[in-house]
Amino acid sequence: MGTTTPRTLREFADTLVRLGIATREQAAAGLAGHAELDIDLDEAYADPDxxxxxxxxxxxxxxxxxxALGDLESGYEDLLLEAAACSGGTVVVDDVELVRDEDGEEHLHFRRNGRSIWHRTQHLSETTRYMDWYAVFDAIGDLVPGNDDPRAFYQLDEDSYDAWWLLLTPDQAQGLRxxxxxxxxxxxxxxxDGLPAAEPETAAWYLEDDRLHADEESRRRLDAWLAPMEAALRRWRTDHLPDDFPFDHSPDSLTALERLVLDRFDGPAALEAAGADDFLEGAVRYFGETAVRNWPCRWTYRHSEDDSSVFANAxxxxxxxxxxxxxxxxxxxVLRTLVAERVPHGLRARAAEAGEAVDDYRNVLRARTRGR
Known part of the structure; x- marks a missing residue:
């Protein structure tokens, strides 16, 4: 509950108008609809929900x-269309489909302004009609207009089930708080919005799309990381690797890299004591480059003011x-986890997951084609 101050429906309607969330006509229609149900518009509610x-x-x-009121696919479609309508036409959703591949995995697909978006979903069963709330939240976030539009989606109610959402500016959201x-x-x-000019589903397409979505600082840091890659790896090889290290970027060489890392650092304390260690940076570069050269993947960078995520600022x-x-x-x-947990044979498996994700995607595309 947001406050203990009792509020009325009439006060809520006035607030919606004052904040520019609803027109006077919309607010009047809302009050009239409730009045027809013999609801007291001036009754004060302690819970604003x-x-x-x-x-x-x-x-x-x-x-x-x-x-979902009907089948799950229709439930997702109705929800996404209603959310997109909040944008006033700047976000258009179509081609909504719940796709099940040959392994029984389900993915939600839809297009936002022509861009295909996918989310993995999990359901108790088709008959229960409970939607995947993680996928729902992610999909709602995908429909925030962006560009020069400052609005975001806000959940108004405390409980997510049957909650009401609005697309609001920061000032409007603060007004409702x-x-x-x-x-x-x-x-x-x-x-x-906008799509890469490169051929879809190619490595070039994904690289271009990364730059389309990355902020200026993320692009700058990625470029600074990639530019000296070959020289940095040669220097790392000369300064830190034994002569018999298989420096060929093969999947098998990741096993040798694991042994080197475990021999050099006997635990997290040793890793922290090393500080900005040239060896560790070289290991990160070699591990990543080996993944890129053997599996369908690429380097990316995500700058953030929040350092709490392992996927930020690295x-x-x-x-x-x-x-x-x-x-x-x-x-x-992954390398720091190796040092902490000291479980070998994980680097190759982790890199291979990048390829497995692409295989999963292709399986879903095939299932979608068969279903048409």
Whole structure:
């Protein structure tokens, strides 16, 4: 509950108008719809979540239902279309489909302004009609307009089931918080409009798409990491590797790299004591380059002011597949985990997952083709 100050439906309607979220006509329609149900518009509610049903009669926002009203695919489609409509036409959704591959894995597909987007889904069963809430939240975030539009999607109610959502500016969201709504979830933009000019599904397409979505600092840091790659690896080989190290970027050479790392660092404390260690940086470079040369993946970089994620502010490896198929990893984090847990034979398996993600994507595309 966002506040203990009781609020009325009439006050909520006035607030929606004052903040520019609803027109006077929409607010009046909402109040009239509730009045027809003999609901007292001036009854004060201690829980402001009791007021958000007004949005339905106002004709604004959308609701995340606890269950799909029909089949699951239709449930996802209805939800995505309603969310996209909040943009006023700048975000258009089509081609919504729930695809099941030959292994029984399910993925939600839709297009946002012509761009295909995929999310892995898990369902208890088709008959229960419960949607995958992780996929729902991710998909809603994909529909935030972005570009020069400052709005984000906000969940108004405390409970996500049957919650109401609005597309709001930061000032509008703060106004509703001041009114008393908890606004527990905010989903900002992460999909940019426009498509790469390169041929779809090629390595060049994914590289171009990365730059389309990356901010200036991420692009700068990635370029700074890649530019000296060959020279840095030669120097690492000369300064740190034994003569018998198989420096051929083969998958088998990752086993030799594991032994070197484990011999050099007997635990996390030794790794921390080494500080900005040239050996570790070289190992990160060799591990990542070996992945890129043997599996369909690429280097990426994600700059962030928040250092809490292992995927922020470090060179990453991403699969040449939509992000919904995962497969990406942080070479630095994988090597640090190796030192901490001291379980060998993990580097090759982790790199191979990048290729497995692409295989999963191709399986889903084949299943989609067969279903048409």
């Amino acid at each position: 009791e007021l958000t049903s007004l949005l339905e009669d106002c004709g604004i926002g959308f609701q995340t239902p606890e269950k 001041d009114f008393g709504l908890s606004m527990p979830v905010e989903l900002g933009n992460r999909v940019h 060179p990453l490896i991403s699969s040449n597949a939509p992000s919904g198929f995962s497969g990406g990893f942080s070479p630095d984090h």
